[in-house]
Amino acid sequence: MTRNVALGQPTVGEEELAAVADVFASGWLSGAGPACVALESDFAAVAGVDHVLATSNCGSALHLALLALGSGPGDEVIVGDYTFPATGHSVMWTGARPVFADVRPDIWSLDPAAVEAAITPRTVGIVAVDVFGQPADYDELRAIADKHGLWLLEDAACAAGATYKGRPAGSLADAAAFSFHGRKGITAGEGGALVSARKDLVDHARKLHTYGISPAIVRDASAELPVPSFDELGYNYRLSDVAAAIMRVQVKRLPTLVENRAKAAAGYAQLLGDVEQLTLPVELADRTHPWQSYVLTLAPELDRGAVAMALRAQGVGCNFGTYASHVQPLYGDTAPCPVSADLFARHVAIPMHANLTEDDVEYVATVVRDVVSSAAVRR
Numbered sequence: 145m146t147r148n149v150a151l152g153q154p155t156v157g158e159e160e161l162a163a164v165a166d167v168f169a170s171g172w173l174s175g176a177g178p179a180c181v182a183l184e185s186d187f188a189a190v191a192g193v194d195h196v197l198a199t200s201n202c203g204s205a206l207h208l209a210l211l212a213l214g215s216g217p218g219d220e221v222i223v224g225d226y227t228f229p230a231t232g233h234s235v236m237w238t239g240a241r242p243v244f245a246d247v248r249p250d251i252w253s254l255d256p257a258a259v260e261a262a263i264t265p266r267t268v269g270i271v272a273v274d275v276f277g278q279p280a281d282y283d284e285l286r287a288i289a290d291k292h293g294l295w296l297l298e299d300a301a302c303a304a305g306a307t308y309k310g311r312p313a314g315s316l317a318d319a320a321a322f323s324f325h326g327r328k329g330i331t332a333g334e335g336g337a338l339v340s341a342r343k344d345l346v347d348h349a350r351k352l353h354t355y356g357i358s359p360a361i362v363r364d365a366s367a368e369l370p371v372p373s374f375d376e377l378g379y380n381y382r383l384s385d386v387a388a389a390i391m392r393v394q395v396k397r398l399p400t401l402v403e404n405r406a407k408a409a410a411g412y413a414q415l416l417g418d419v420e421q422l423t424l425p426v427e428l429a430d431r432t433h434p435w436q437s438y439v440l441t442l443a444p445e446l447d448r449g450a451v452a453m454a455l456r457a458q459g460v461g462c463n464f465g466t467y468a469s470h471v472q473p474l475y476g477d478t479a480p481c482p483v484s485a486d487l488f489a490r491h492v493a494i495p496m497h498a499n500l501t502e503d504d505v506e507y508v509a510t511v512v513r514d515v516v517s518s519a520a521v522r523r
């Protein structure tokens with residue numbers, strides 16, 4: 145019997161609906177209000193840092209972090225090549241140039257040796273991506289950043305709940321940006337957060353996220369009538385309080401959601417570990433993977449498009465992994481990143497979310513095994 149197993153799926157329900165009803169009753173639906181303040185305090189505990197700014201999405205959090213770190217025209221910023229467009233785009237939004245560096249073949253995040261090789265006198269910082277949630281090599285990247293006087297930013301879009309040497313994602317660089325998009329591990333549909341141990345950085349980002357003036361909730365608390373003047377070009381990057389209330393419930397659910405995804409990942413590892421045509425994703429011993437996605441590397445002789453279509457025909461949701469940035473026309477002439485280009489061509493993401501049942505995992509594994517071993521998907 146054919147099933148339909150979604151590639152990704154949010155886990156939301158009555159508790160989130162009740163939280164939304166509370167926001168309706170409060171009358172404060174717009175952004176940067178009491179629910180955002182409460183979420184920021186809750187999320188500080190998840191990210192292991194003192195300062196959090198709730199934002200409209202991860203792209204805006206990255207943009208604000210880059211601005212606060214000083215990225216601007218004439219600068220070069222080294223970016224892990226294998227990532228979603230937000231990472232390179234956000235560097236360009238500041239007027240700086242993203243310089244893409246190749247990634248590790250096993251966990252797909254920035255290869256520290258490639259970072260060293262990409263440094264020029266114009267380099268001001270490094271953006272490491274926690275690819276599909278597993279943290280990058282922060283000890284090595286920090287050492288390189290310190291040696292060359294660079295800042296280090298963590299694209300933790302998929303990494304809520306991950307750890308690196310016992311420390312939570314979010315606390316691993318000068319600042320980090322998370323996503324609360326519907327495809328991520330915890331979600332309000334859309335949303336994000338900028339986090340940092342540095343108060344000055346988050347204070348500056350907070351001003352920029354509401355058109356360059358202090359948020360209404362701060363002004364309302366004043367004994368006088370503050371009338372702001374504009375001295376910096378800000379944006380509207382606020383998270384609505386409706387989304388913030390949903391996120392507070394999601395943050396409470398986070399340990400369970402990670403546990404459920406880890407169970408599914410363990411199931412796939414057990415059921416697909418011996419399939420010759422596949423390389424399975426790894427979780428390194430010194431970090432924990434929150435499994436935002438579960439991504440297979442197909443043997444070179446397989447036709448990825450044919451595999452994907454065959455999986456979908458049997459109700460198994462799938463997609464390519466993420467993007468090799470350096471081959472995208474937008475970014476112009478860039479140095480080659482052969483590892484990333486290869487992953488971009490061979491990766492297939494299969495269903496991974498916290499609602500997967502054991503039966504789902506078994507069904508998906510059976511279909512995957514059949515499809516990749518069939519002659520029809522060979523080049």
Ligand SMILES: *Cc1c(COP(=O)(O)O)cnc(C)c1O
Pocket residue numbers: 201202203204227228230231273274299301302322323324325335336
């Ligand atoms: C999803 C994602 C983003 C963008 O998140 P939005 O909230 O949609 O802006 C950025 N970086 C990575 C690595 C992502 O996976």
